Amino acid sequence: YVPAGGALDREDYRRGTSVYFPGTAVPMLPHALSNGICSLNPGVDRLVQSCLMTIDRHGEVIGHRFAQGVIRSAARMTYTEVARILVDRDPETCRRYRPLVPGFQVMEELCHRLGERRRRRGSIDFDLPEPEILLAVTGEMTGIVALERTVAHRLIEEFMLAANETVARHLWRARLPSLYRIHERPDPRRLEEFDRVARALGYQVPRPFTSIEPAALQGMLEMARGRPEERFLGRLMLRSMKQARYAPERDIHFGLASPCYTHFTSPIRRYPDLVVHRLLRRSLSGRPLAEPDRAALEAFLPEAAQHASFMERNADAAENELVAMKKIAFMAERVGEEYEAFVAALQPYGVRVELRELFVEGVIPLESLRDDRYHFIESRQIVKGERHGRVFRLGDRLRVRVDRVDGF
Secondary structure (H helix, E strand, C coil): CCCCCCHHHHHHHHHCECEEECCEEECCCCHHHHHHHCCCCECCEEEEEEEEEEECCCCCEEEEEEEEEEEEECCCCCHHHHHHHHCCCCHHHHHHCHHHHHHHHHHHHHHHHHHHHHHHHCCCCCCCCEEEEEECCCCCEEEEEEECCCHHHHHHHHHHHHHHHHHHHHHHHCCCCCCEEEECCCCHHHHHHHHHHHHHCCCCCCCCHHHCCHHHHHHHHHHHCCCCCHHHHHHHHHHCCCCCEEECCCCCECCCCECCCCCCCCCCCEHHHHHHHHHHHHHHCCCCCCHHHHHHHHHHHHHHHHHHHHHHHHHHHHHHHHHHHHHHHHHHCCCCCEEEEEEEEEECCEEEEEECCCCCEEEEEHHHCCCCCEEEEHHHCEEEECCCCCEEECCCEEEEECCCCCCC
């Protein structure tokens, strides 16, 4: 549907990725493809490039093959419906999808085996709550809720990760030029900054920073699980890491603890996946890559990797900016209201808090605290009053009032 070098291919390259805003999306592919013949619909045949894996009881991929085939979806399932089957064991939902339930149960077991395998090798699992923007039909924001990640979400994630890794290994072993998804080791200076905060909370980043393994950071997250500081410790750790990016050479994916990884599973919305699909098809053709074709690929892939990485960051920034604008408009109508919050960060100028239910951040300037003269003590990661000794710590619960709302 998207021939290499054609007008559609050039436009997809320019866009690089689909962009997802609250309530709408700007797809990379035209709607006739993204919402039409490339989109799964129940009972309708669709062309697919499949990665078929044999996985043992330990979650190891012990065999695989690729196929160009046809898929016919049995039903359009939502994450909520799958969770009702696997988590809630809801009788009505189980009856409605009775023929599919045994398959879902096998999928759940496989998901757990794959997840355990990743954890054994040290993959970092940032299980941070994500906000979901609720919109009225007019497009105005009506609220924010925590997007619950259930086993239904993890099913898709684990299967996609396994397929991506299997395809990456295949292309690397085939010695075919390709695009990889890499995530380099954290900068030691950033880890040192994170360690200063972590120590004040009773944690320590393992040394040496220059050769830290992802399992060590995953261990810190497991120690913090269920504690008040879990949410912001995870965020601080995430901020201490480098951004994942595309590259024409194989390298580690630090966060996944994977030595060889790519993006294969979403050619409908990411240009690198589209490139990988073409390369995989070429590797399966049985025809050796002619030297002029190899040279052209080796010249194109570095440029494609850099451009795709840039467009991904650009899309993320646009999404974040629009969400921030909607939050500002939402909170502007709530000046004077009170909310439960927790201390998310401490700075020399004030206490940064996050509203627990709305995922909205705000700052309490130190000069606005009239009961005392407060100072930030960086070594202890606290804000403390001179006279009365009141202390603000990361994770402290507070009740705050919205005083004013500032735009960009």
